[in-house]
Amino acid sequence: MKKETQKESGLQPFKWRKVLSYFLQGLLILAPITITIYSIYWIISTVDSWIPIFREPVLDAQGVIIRYEVKNYGLGFIIIIAALIIIGYLSSTFIKSRIYSLFDSWLEKTPGVKYIYSSVRDLFGAFAGGKKKFSTPILANTFGENVWVMGFITDEELQKFDLGAEMVSIYIPQSYAWAGQLYVLPRTRVRKLDKISSGDAMKYAVTGGVVDTEDDEEKGKN
Numbered sequence: 654m655k656k657e658t659q660k661e662s663g664l665q666p667f668k669w670r671k672v673l674s675y676f677l678q679g680l681l682i683l684a685p686i687t688i689t690i691y692s693i694y695w696i697i698s699t700v701d702s703w704i705p706i707f708r709e710p711v712l713d714a715q716g717v718i719i720r721y722e723v724k725n726y727g728l729g730f731i732i733i734i735a736a737l738i739i740i741g742y743l744s745s746t747f748i749k750s751r752i753y754s755l756f757d758s759w760l761e762k763t764p765g766v767k768y769i770y771s772s773v774r775d776l777f778g779a780f781a782g783g784k785k786k787f788s789t790p791i792l793a794n795t796f797g798e799n800v801w802v803m804g805f806i807t808d809e810e811l812q813k814f815d816l817g818a819e820m821v822s823i824y825i826p827q828s829y830a831w832a833g834q835l836y837v838l839p840r841t842r843v844r845k846l847d848k849i850s851s852g853d854a855m856k857y858a859v860t861g862g863v864v865d866t867e868d869d870e871e872k873g874k875n
Contacts, residue, residue, distance in 0.1 A: 697730045704729035790854030793823050794842040801844075803858040804833075805851065811837065828861035 708721040789806040808822035826833040
C-alpha cells in the first residue's frame with residue numbers, strides 16, 4: 654500500500670545510502686583542508702610559544718596567577734623562521750668554514766653528545782642540503798619473485814662492510830608511519846626509477862599508493 658501511495662503521489666522513497674554517500678563526499682573534501690589548517694595552526698602556535706614576547710596571566714578562581722599564556726599572534730614564529738634563514742645563509746658562506754666547522758667538530762668529539770648530534774644532523778641532512786640521501790627512488794625485489802617495494806638507495810659503497818661493489822643499501826619507508834626498514838641487496842635486484850621524482854616516490858610510498866604523482870595529474874588534465 655505504501656509503495657502504491659508513493660507512486661501515485663510521485664514521491665521518491667528516502668534513500669539512506671545517498672545521504673551516506675553525500676556525508677562521505679563532504680568528509681573527503683573537508684577532512685584534508687581541516688587537518689592541514691589545524692596542523693599549520695599547531696606548528697605556528699608551538700613555535701610561537703618558544704619566545705614569550707607577549708604574555709597574559711591566567712588566574713584561578715581566587716585571582717591568583719597560576720601560569721602565563723603566550724599570545725604573540727605569530728610574531729615569535731616569524732622571528733624564529735627569520736633567524737633560521739639568516740643562520741642558514743651565514744652557514745653557507747664565510748662563517749661555514751670557521752665557526753660552524755669548529756662547533757661541528759667540537760660536538761663530534763664530545764662523549765655522549767656526539768651520538769645524538771651526529772644522528773640528528775645526518776637525519777636532517779638526508780632530506781635537505783647538499784648531501785641528500787633520498788634522491789634516488791627505486792623499486793626493490795626484496796621478498797620474492799615479482800614482489801617489488803618502493804624505496805631509495807642510500808649507500809652504493811659497501812666495501813667498508815666487506816660486501817663488495819655489487820651490493821647496495823636501500824631504505825624502504827613504511828606507509829602512514831615515521832619509520833622504515835634498511836635492506837642490503839644485490840644491484841641486480843634494484844631497479845632505479847627515472848620517470849618519477851624522489852618527492853613523488855616518497856609521497857607514493859608513505860601513503861600506500863593512494864595519491865597521484867605529478868605525471869598522473871598532468872595526464873588527467875590532458
